[in-house]
Amino acid sequence: MSSFADFQNEIYLNGLGDVLPGLPTDLTRLERLARKRLSPGAHGYVAGSAGTGATARANREAFDRWRIVPRMLRDVTVRDLSVEVLGASLPAPVLLGPVGVLSIVHPDGELAVARAASALNVPMVLSSAASYTIEEVAEAGGEGPRWFQLYWPKDPEIAASFLGRAKAAGYTALVVTLDTPMLGWRPHDLDQAYLPFLRGIGVANYFSDPAFLKGIGGSVGADRSTALLHWAAIFGNPAVTWDDLGFLREHWDGPIVLKGIQHTDDARRAVDAGIDGVIVSNHGGRQVDGAVGALDMLPEVVAAVGERTTVLFDSGIRSGADVVKALALGARAVLVGRPYAYGLGLAGEAGVRHVLRCLMAELDLTMALSGITRPADLTPEFLRGP
Numbered sequence: 101m102s103s104f105a106d107f108q109n110e111i112y113l114n115g116l117g118d119v120l121p122g123l124p125t126d127l128t129r130l131e132r133l134a135r136k137r138l139s140p141g142a143h144g145y146v147a148g149s150a151g152t153g154a155t156a157r158a159n160r161e162a163f164d165r166w167r168i169v170p171r172m173l174r175d176v177t178v179r180d181l182s183v184e185v186l187g188a189s190l191p192a193p194v195l196l197g198p199v200g201v202l203s204i205v206h207p208d209g210e211l212a213v214a215r216a217a218s219a220l221n222v223p224m225v226l227s228s229a230a231s232y233t234i235e236e237v238a239e240a241g242g243e244g245p246r247w248f249q250l251y252w253p254k255d256p257e258i259a260a261s262f263l264g265r266a267k268a269a270g271y272t273a274l275v276v277t278l279d280t281p282m283l284g285w286r287p288h289d290l291d292q293a294y295l296p297f298l299r300g301i302g303v304a305n306y307f308s309d310p311a312f313l314k315g316i317g318g319s320v321g322a323d324r325s326t327a328l329l330h331w332a333a334i335f336g337n338p339a340v341t342w343d344d345l346g347f348l349r350e351h352w353d354g355p356i357v358l359k360g361i362q363h364t365d366d367a368r369r370a371v372d373a374g375i376d377g378v379i380v381s382n383h384g385g386r387q388v389d390g391a392v393g394a395l396d397m398l399p400e401v402v403a404a405v406g407e408r409t410t411v412l413f414d415s416g417i418r419s420g421a422d423v424v425k426a427l428a429l430g431a432r433a434v435l436v437g438r439p440y441a442y443g444l445g446l447a448g449e450a451g452v453r454h455v456l457r458c459l460m461a462e463l464d465l466t467m468a469l470s471g472i473t474r475p476a477d478l479t480p481e482f483l484r485g486p
Protein backbone atom coordinates (compact mmCIF):
# COMPACT_ATOMS: atom_id res chain seq x y z
CA MET A 101 0.00 0.00 0.00
CA SER A 102 1.31 3.45 -0.79
CA SER A 103 2.02 6.02 1.90
CA PHE A 104 -0.88 8.07 0.55
CA ALA A 105 -3.22 5.20 1.28
CA ASP A 106 -1.72 5.11 4.78
CA PHE A 107 -2.56 8.79 5.06
CA GLN A 108 -6.13 8.06 4.07
CA ASN A 109 -6.40 5.29 6.68
CA GLU A 110 -4.97 7.66 9.26
CA ILE A 111 -7.79 10.09 8.45
CA TYR A 112 -10.54 7.49 8.70
CA LEU A 113 -9.18 5.82 11.83
CA ASN A 114 -8.10 8.85 13.84
CA GLY A 115 -10.42 11.56 12.62
CA LEU A 116 -9.45 14.70 10.81
CA GLY A 117 -8.74 16.73 13.94
CA ASP A 118 -5.89 14.43 14.97
CA VAL A 119 -3.96 14.40 11.77
CA LEU A 120 -4.61 17.70 10.04
CA PRO A 121 -4.22 21.30 11.07
CA GLY A 122 -8.00 21.82 10.94
CA LEU A 123 -8.07 22.67 7.25
CA PRO A 124 -10.61 21.51 4.68
CA THR A 125 -9.53 18.45 2.69
CA ASP A 126 -11.32 19.73 -0.42
CA LEU A 127 -8.97 22.24 -2.02
CA THR A 128 -11.79 24.41 -3.38
CA ARG A 129 -13.13 24.80 0.18
CA LEU A 130 -9.58 25.54 1.31
CA GLU A 131 -9.55 28.32 -1.27
CA ARG A 132 -12.78 29.76 0.17
CA LEU A 133 -11.30 29.69 3.66
CA ALA A 134 -8.20 31.50 2.39
CA ARG A 135 -10.41 34.23 0.96
CA LYS A 136 -11.77 34.80 4.49
CA ARG A 137 -8.47 34.59 6.36
CA LEU A 138 -5.84 36.23 4.11
CA SER A 139 -5.56 39.98 3.70
CA PRO A 140 -7.71 41.16 0.76
CA GLY A 141 -4.62 42.38 -1.11
CA ALA A 142 -2.65 39.13 -0.75
CA HIS A 143 -5.66 36.91 -1.44
CA GLY A 144 -6.60 39.04 -4.43
CA TYR A 145 -3.10 38.82 -5.87
CA VAL A 146 -2.99 35.02 -5.61
CA ALA A 147 -6.57 34.39 -6.73
CA GLY A 148 -6.51 37.04 -9.44
CA SER A 149 -6.21 36.46 -13.13
CA ALA A 150 -6.00 38.42 -16.35
CA GLY A 151 -8.78 40.70 -17.59
CA THR A 152 -12.29 39.35 -17.17
CA GLY A 153 -11.03 36.04 -15.74
CA ALA A 154 -12.21 34.15 -18.83
CA THR A 155 -9.02 32.08 -19.13
CA ALA A 156 -9.02 31.05 -15.47
CA ARG A 157 -12.65 29.96 -15.89
CA ALA A 158 -11.80 28.13 -19.12
CA ASN A 159 -9.14 26.19 -17.22
CA ARG A 160 -11.73 24.78 -14.84
CA GLU A 161 -14.39 24.28 -17.52
CA ALA A 162 -11.91 22.18 -19.50
CA PHE A 163 -11.56 19.81 -16.53
CA ASP A 164 -15.33 19.60 -16.18
CA ARG A 165 -15.76 18.50 -19.78
CA TRP A 166 -13.67 15.38 -19.20
CA ARG A 167 -15.14 12.61 -17.05
CA ILE A 168 -13.49 9.52 -15.60
CA VAL A 169 -14.94 6.14 -16.57
CA PRO A 170 -13.96 3.78 -13.69
CA ARG A 171 -13.13 0.14 -14.44
CA MET A 172 -13.90 -2.81 -12.08
CA LEU A 173 -12.38 -6.11 -10.86
CA ARG A 174 -8.76 -5.24 -11.61
CA ASP A 175 -7.01 -5.98 -8.26
CA VAL A 176 -5.98 -2.57 -7.00
CA THR A 177 -4.62 -3.75 -3.64
CA VAL A 178 -1.07 -2.64 -4.35
CA ARG A 179 -0.53 0.78 -5.89
CA ASP A 180 2.60 2.67 -6.82
CA LEU A 181 2.23 6.37 -7.57
CA SER A 182 5.90 6.98 -8.32
CA VAL A 183 7.01 8.33 -11.71
CA GLU A 184 10.28 9.12 -13.44
CA VAL A 185 10.55 12.73 -14.54
CA LEU A 186 13.68 13.94 -16.32
CA GLY A 187 15.82 11.26 -14.73
CA ALA A 188 14.50 11.73 -11.19
CA SER A 189 12.14 9.43 -9.32
CA LEU A 190 9.17 11.28 -7.80
CA PRO A 191 6.92 9.72 -5.12
CA ALA A 192 3.88 10.85 -7.12
CA PRO A 193 3.28 12.69 -10.40
CA VAL A 194 3.04 16.02 -8.59
CA LEU A 195 5.42 18.99 -8.22
CA LEU A 196 5.05 22.33 -6.51
CA GLY A 197 5.01 24.83 -9.38
CA PRO A 198 6.89 28.12 -9.31
CA VAL A 199 4.88 30.68 -7.34
CA GLY A 200 6.70 33.92 -6.61
CA VAL A 201 6.26 36.53 -3.87
CA LEU A 202 5.00 33.98 -1.34
CA SER A 203 5.84 36.09 1.70
CA ILE A 204 2.69 38.08 0.88
CA VAL A 205 0.68 35.16 2.30
CA HIS A 206 3.05 34.00 5.06
CA PRO A 207 6.26 35.49 6.48
CA ASP A 208 8.15 32.21 5.99
CA GLY A 209 7.18 32.18 2.31
CA GLU A 210 9.28 29.88 0.13
CA LEU A 211 11.32 28.66 3.14
CA ALA A 212 8.22 26.95 4.54
CA VAL A 213 7.35 25.59 1.10
CA ALA A 214 10.85 24.12 0.75
CA ARG A 215 10.55 22.39 4.13
CA ALA A 216 7.15 20.93 3.28
CA ALA A 217 8.30 19.77 -0.15
CA SER A 218 11.43 18.20 1.30
CA ALA A 219 9.44 16.36 4.00
CA LEU A 220 7.41 14.63 1.27
CA ASN A 221 10.28 14.39 -1.24
CA VAL A 222 8.22 16.37 -3.76
CA PRO A 223 10.21 18.69 -6.07
CA MET A 224 9.71 22.38 -5.45
CA VAL A 225 10.21 24.69 -8.41
CA LEU A 226 11.62 27.92 -6.98
CA SER A 227 10.57 31.12 -8.72
CA SER A 228 13.07 33.78 -9.82
CA ALA A 229 10.61 36.17 -8.17
CA ALA A 230 10.76 34.45 -4.77
CA SER A 231 10.74 36.36 -1.50
CA TYR A 232 13.87 34.49 -0.32
CA THR A 233 17.07 33.83 -2.22
CA ILE A 234 18.06 30.77 -4.20
CA GLU A 235 20.57 29.89 -1.47
CA GLU A 236 18.26 30.47 1.51
CA VAL A 237 15.56 28.26 0.01
CA ALA A 238 18.08 25.53 -0.85
CA GLU A 239 19.27 25.52 2.75
CA ALA A 240 15.69 25.31 4.07
CA GLY A 241 14.93 22.40 1.74
CA GLY A 242 18.02 20.41 2.77
CA GLU A 243 18.23 17.18 0.79
CA GLY A 244 14.82 17.68 -0.83
CA PRO A 245 14.59 17.81 -4.63
CA ARG A 246 14.53 21.29 -6.12
CA TRP A 247 14.23 22.88 -9.56
CA PHE A 248 14.80 26.51 -10.48
CA GLN A 249 12.47 28.67 -12.59
CA LEU A 250 13.94 31.48 -14.65
CA TYR A 251 12.24 34.67 -15.68
CA TRP A 252 14.59 35.50 -18.52
CA PRO A 253 15.87 39.01 -17.70
CA LYS A 254 17.04 41.64 -20.19
CA ASP A 255 20.58 41.51 -18.84
CA PRO A 256 22.26 38.23 -19.90
CA GLU A 257 24.81 38.57 -17.10
CA ILE A 258 22.02 38.38 -14.54
CA ALA A 259 20.49 35.36 -16.29
CA ALA A 260 23.86 33.59 -16.34
CA SER A 261 24.47 34.51 -12.72
CA PHE A 262 21.07 33.12 -11.62
CA LEU A 263 21.77 29.85 -13.41
CA GLY A 264 25.22 29.58 -11.85
CA ARG A 265 23.80 30.25 -8.39
CA ALA A 266 21.01 27.71 -8.88
CA LYS A 267 23.45 25.05 -10.04
CA ALA A 268 25.78 25.70 -7.11
CA ALA A 269 22.86 25.49 -4.67
CA GLY A 270 21.77 22.05 -5.91
CA TYR A 271 18.79 22.83 -8.14
CA THR A 272 18.75 20.00 -10.67
CA ALA A 273 16.40 21.12 -13.46
CA LEU A 274 15.68 24.48 -15.06
CA VAL A 275 12.19 25.72 -15.89
CA VAL A 276 12.12 28.74 -18.20
CA THR A 277 8.81 30.59 -18.19
CA LEU A 278 7.95 31.97 -21.62
CA ASP A 279 4.51 33.44 -21.03
CA THR A 280 5.52 36.35 -18.80
CA PRO A 281 7.91 38.72 -20.56
CA MET A 282 5.73 41.31 -18.83
CA LEU A 283 2.92 41.01 -16.32
CA GLY A 284 -0.58 40.55 -17.79
CA TRP A 285 -3.44 43.06 -17.38
CA ARG A 286 -4.77 42.22 -13.91
CA PRO A 287 -7.56 44.64 -13.07
CA HIS A 288 -8.02 43.42 -9.50
CA ASP A 289 -4.42 44.22 -8.52
CA LEU A 290 -4.51 47.51 -10.38
CA ASP A 291 -7.75 48.55 -8.66
CA GLN A 292 -6.41 47.56 -5.22
CA ALA A 293 -3.02 49.12 -6.06
CA TYR A 294 -1.56 45.84 -4.79
CA LEU A 295 1.61 44.87 -6.60
CA PRO A 296 4.07 42.97 -4.39
CA PHE A 297 7.10 44.24 -6.32
CA LEU A 298 6.29 47.85 -5.52
CA ARG A 299 6.49 46.77 -1.88
CA GLY A 300 9.90 45.23 -2.48
CA ILE A 301 8.59 41.63 -2.35
CA GLY A 302 9.82 39.15 -4.96
CA VAL A 303 13.15 40.83 -5.64
CA ALA A 304 15.38 38.90 -3.19
CA ASN A 305 17.27 37.06 -5.92
CA TYR A 306 17.93 40.24 -7.84
CA PHE A 307 18.96 42.41 -4.89
CA SER A 308 21.42 39.69 -3.77
CA ASP A 309 22.92 39.18 -7.22
CA PRO A 310 26.37 40.57 -8.09
CA ALA A 311 25.43 41.09 -11.75
CA PHE A 312 22.26 42.99 -10.78
CA LEU A 313 24.09 45.08 -8.19
CA LYS A 314 26.72 46.02 -10.77
CA GLY A 315 23.93 47.75 -12.71
CA ILE A 316 23.10 50.04 -9.77
CA GLY A 317 26.57 50.95 -8.64
CA GLY A 318 27.28 48.02 -6.30
CA SER A 319 24.56 48.07 -3.63
CA VAL A 320 20.84 48.60 -3.12
CA GLY A 321 21.20 51.42 -0.61
CA ALA A 322 18.79 52.73 1.99
CA ASP A 323 16.45 54.20 -0.61
CA ARG A 324 15.40 51.09 -2.53
CA SER A 325 13.60 53.03 -5.26
CA THR A 326 16.62 53.14 -7.63
CA ALA A 327 17.07 49.39 -7.25
CA LEU A 328 13.35 48.76 -7.79
CA LEU A 329 13.31 50.89 -10.92
CA HIS A 330 16.31 49.00 -12.26
CA TRP A 331 14.57 45.73 -11.40
CA ALA A 332 11.45 46.83 -13.31
CA ALA A 333 13.66 47.72 -16.29
CA ILE A 334 15.46 44.37 -16.46
CA PHE A 335 12.88 41.87 -15.11
CA GLY A 336 11.38 40.72 -18.41
CA ASN A 337 12.84 40.33 -21.86
CA PRO A 338 10.18 40.64 -24.55
CA ALA A 339 12.88 40.46 -27.24
CA VAL A 340 13.89 36.82 -26.76
CA THR A 341 13.06 34.40 -29.58
CA TRP A 342 13.58 30.74 -30.41
CA ASP A 343 17.03 31.70 -31.72
CA ASP A 344 18.13 32.55 -28.18
CA LEU A 345 17.58 29.13 -26.62
CA GLY A 346 21.25 28.28 -27.14
CA PHE A 347 22.07 30.72 -24.36
CA LEU A 348 20.27 28.49 -21.88
CA ARG A 349 22.22 25.40 -22.93
CA GLU A 350 25.51 27.32 -22.69
CA HIS A 351 24.78 28.17 -19.07
CA TRP A 352 22.87 25.13 -17.83
CA ASP A 353 24.02 21.54 -18.24
CA GLY A 354 20.98 19.82 -16.64
CA PRO A 355 17.45 19.29 -17.99
CA ILE A 356 15.69 22.36 -19.41
CA VAL A 357 11.89 22.65 -19.48
CA LEU A 358 9.90 25.40 -21.21
CA LYS A 359 6.81 26.58 -19.31
CA GLY A 360 3.83 28.24 -20.95
CA ILE A 361 3.61 26.10 -24.10
CA GLN A 362 0.09 26.13 -25.56
CA HIS A 363 0.53 25.52 -29.28
CA THR A 364 1.72 22.36 -31.02
CA ASP A 365 4.11 24.30 -33.27
CA ASP A 366 5.80 25.84 -30.23
CA ALA A 367 6.05 22.41 -28.64
CA ARG A 368 7.70 21.03 -31.80
CA ARG A 369 10.12 23.95 -31.97
CA ALA A 370 11.09 23.35 -28.36
CA VAL A 371 11.81 19.69 -28.99
CA ASP A 372 13.66 20.43 -32.24
CA ALA A 373 15.83 22.87 -30.28
CA GLY A 374 16.86 20.07 -27.92
CA ILE A 375 14.72 21.13 -24.96
CA ASP A 376 14.08 18.29 -22.48
CA GLY A 377 10.48 19.00 -21.57
CA VAL A 378 7.52 21.35 -21.91
CA ILE A 379 4.89 22.48 -19.45
CA VAL A 380 1.48 22.98 -21.03
CA SER A 381 0.31 25.97 -19.02
CA ASN A 382 -1.34 29.36 -19.35
CA HIS A 383 0.02 30.61 -16.03
CA GLY A 384 -3.27 29.86 -14.29
CA GLY A 385 -5.08 32.32 -16.58
CA ARG A 386 -3.03 35.22 -15.24
CA GLN A 387 -1.51 36.41 -18.50
CA VAL A 388 -3.82 36.34 -21.56
CA ASP A 389 -7.53 36.92 -21.00
CA GLY A 390 -9.83 34.99 -23.34
CA ALA A 391 -7.30 32.23 -23.94
CA VAL A 392 -8.03 28.56 -24.42
CA GLY A 393 -8.23 26.35 -21.30
CA ALA A 394 -4.82 24.75 -20.73
CA LEU A 395 -6.24 21.20 -20.50
CA ASP A 396 -7.91 21.69 -23.90
CA MET A 397 -4.46 21.98 -25.49
CA LEU A 398 -2.85 19.07 -23.66
CA PRO A 399 -3.99 16.23 -25.98
CA GLU A 400 -2.77 18.10 -29.08
CA VAL A 401 0.61 18.84 -27.57
CA VAL A 402 0.98 15.25 -26.39
CA ALA A 403 0.07 14.00 -29.88
CA ALA A 404 2.65 16.34 -31.41
CA VAL A 405 5.66 15.76 -29.10
CA GLY A 406 4.70 13.26 -26.40
CA GLU A 407 6.86 10.50 -27.88
CA ARG A 408 9.90 12.77 -28.07
CA THR A 409 9.80 14.73 -24.82
CA THR A 410 8.42 14.97 -21.31
CA VAL A 411 5.10 16.80 -21.22
CA LEU A 412 4.09 18.31 -17.88
CA PHE A 413 0.91 20.25 -17.13
CA ASP A 414 -0.43 23.02 -14.91
CA SER A 415 -3.31 25.51 -14.71
CA GLY A 416 -6.43 24.47 -12.87
CA ILE A 417 -5.38 21.41 -10.85
CA ARG A 418 -7.61 21.37 -7.75
CA SER A 419 -8.12 17.67 -6.92
CA GLY A 420 -6.78 14.15 -7.29
CA ALA A 421 -9.39 13.59 -10.02
CA ASP A 422 -7.90 16.53 -11.94
CA VAL A 423 -4.48 14.89 -11.74
CA VAL A 424 -5.97 11.65 -13.07
CA LYS A 425 -7.49 13.53 -16.03
CA ALA A 426 -4.25 15.34 -16.91
CA LEU A 427 -2.25 12.10 -16.70
CA ALA A 428 -4.81 10.21 -18.77
CA LEU A 429 -4.49 12.92 -21.43
CA GLY A 430 -0.74 12.34 -21.56
CA ALA A 431 0.96 14.54 -18.95
CA ARG A 432 3.83 12.81 -17.18
CA ALA A 433 3.20 14.87 -14.03
CA VAL A 434 1.39 18.03 -12.94
CA LEU A 435 2.40 21.19 -11.12
CA VAL A 436 0.25 22.63 -8.37
CA GLY A 437 -0.10 26.43 -8.15
CA ARG A 438 -2.60 28.44 -6.12
CA PRO A 439 -3.77 25.62 -3.78
CA TYR A 440 -0.42 25.36 -2.02
CA ALA A 441 -0.15 29.15 -1.76
CA TYR A 442 -3.49 29.04 0.12
CA GLY A 443 -2.24 26.20 2.33
CA LEU A 444 0.85 28.25 3.10
CA GLY A 445 -1.21 31.33 3.90
CA LEU A 446 -3.52 29.39 6.22
CA ALA A 447 -1.03 27.25 8.12
CA GLY A 448 2.55 27.81 6.94
CA GLU A 449 4.66 24.72 6.28
CA ALA A 450 1.97 22.41 7.73
CA GLY A 451 -0.56 23.94 5.37
CA VAL A 452 1.59 23.15 2.32
CA ARG A 453 2.10 19.58 3.56
CA HIS A 454 -1.65 19.33 4.08
CA VAL A 455 -2.38 20.36 0.48
CA LEU A 456 0.15 17.89 -0.92
CA ARG A 457 -1.01 15.02 1.25
CA CYS A 458 -4.67 15.61 0.44
CA LEU A 459 -3.98 15.84 -3.27
CA MET A 460 -1.88 12.70 -3.30
CA ALA A 461 -4.24 10.70 -1.08
CA GLU A 462 -7.15 11.67 -3.31
CA LEU A 463 -5.13 10.81 -6.41
CA ASP A 464 -4.29 7.40 -4.95
CA LEU A 465 -7.95 6.71 -4.11
CA THR A 466 -9.30 7.97 -7.42
CA MET A 467 -6.85 5.78 -9.30
CA ALA A 468 -7.68 2.74 -7.19
CA LEU A 469 -11.44 3.24 -7.54
CA SER A 470 -10.99 3.66 -11.29
CA GLY A 471 -9.11 0.38 -11.56
CA ILE A 472 -5.61 1.84 -11.94
CA THR A 473 -2.53 0.97 -9.90
CA ARG A 474 0.20 2.98 -11.67
CA PRO A 475 0.21 6.41 -13.35
CA ALA A 476 1.68 4.84 -16.50
CA ASP A 477 -1.51 2.79 -16.95
CA LEU A 478 -3.68 5.90 -17.23
CA THR A 479 -4.70 6.40 -20.86
CA PRO A 480 -7.45 8.38 -22.62
CA GLU A 481 -9.48 5.13 -22.47
CA PHE A 482 -10.34 6.02 -18.89
CA LEU A 483 -12.00 9.28 -19.89
CA ARG A 484 -15.05 10.42 -21.81
CA GLY A 485 -14.79 13.97 -23.13
CA PRO A 486 -15.51 16.48 -25.82
Ligand SMILES: Cc1cc2nc3c(=O)[nH]c(=O)nc-3n(C[C@H](O)[C@H](O)[C@H](O)COP(=O)(O)O)c2cc1C
Nearest residue numbers: 146197198199200227277383384415416417437438
Ligand atom coordinates in the same frame (compact mmCIF):
# COMPACT_ATOMS: atom_id res chain seq x y z
C1 LIG B 1 0.66 34.21 -6.91
C2 LIG B 1 1.22 33.50 -8.09
C3 LIG B 1 2.55 33.72 -8.42
C4 LIG B 1 3.10 33.04 -9.50
N1 LIG B 1 4.43 33.21 -9.77
C5 LIG B 1 4.99 32.53 -10.79
C6 LIG B 1 6.37 32.63 -11.03
O1 LIG B 1 7.08 33.33 -10.33
N2 LIG B 1 6.89 31.95 -12.07
C7 LIG B 1 6.11 31.17 -12.90
O2 LIG B 1 6.61 30.57 -13.85
N3 LIG B 1 4.80 31.03 -12.67
C8 LIG B 1 4.23 31.68 -11.63
N4 LIG B 1 2.90 31.51 -11.37
C9 LIG B 1 2.11 30.59 -12.21
C10 LIG B 1 2.16 29.15 -11.65
O3 LIG B 1 3.43 28.58 -11.78
C11 LIG B 1 1.19 28.24 -12.37
O4 LIG B 1 1.42 28.29 -13.76
C12 LIG B 1 -0.29 28.59 -12.11
O5 LIG B 1 -0.46 29.00 -10.77
C13 LIG B 1 -1.15 27.38 -12.39
O6 LIG B 1 -2.50 27.68 -12.28
P1 LIG B 1 -3.37 27.34 -10.97
O7 LIG B 1 -2.81 28.15 -9.87
O8 LIG B 1 -4.74 27.78 -11.35
O9 LIG B 1 -3.26 25.87 -10.75
C14 LIG B 1 2.31 32.17 -10.29
C15 LIG B 1 0.97 31.95 -9.93
C16 LIG B 1 0.44 32.60 -8.86
C17 LIG B 1 -0.99 32.32 -8.48
Ligand SMILES: CCCCCCC(=O)C(=O)O
Nearest residue numbers: 200229280283297335386
Ligand atom coordinates in the same frame (compact mmCIF):
# COMPACT_ATOMS: atom_id res chain seq x y z
C1 LIG C 1 6.71 41.54 -12.75
C2 LIG C 1 6.36 40.08 -12.91
C3 LIG C 1 6.64 39.23 -11.71
C4 LIG C 1 5.83 38.01 -11.80
C5 LIG C 1 6.01 37.14 -10.60
C6 LIG C 1 4.82 36.48 -10.16
C7 LIG C 1 4.01 35.87 -11.23
O1 LIG C 1 4.45 35.20 -12.13
C8 LIG C 1 2.58 36.07 -11.18
O2 LIG C 1 1.86 35.46 -11.98
O3 LIG C 1 2.11 36.84 -10.34
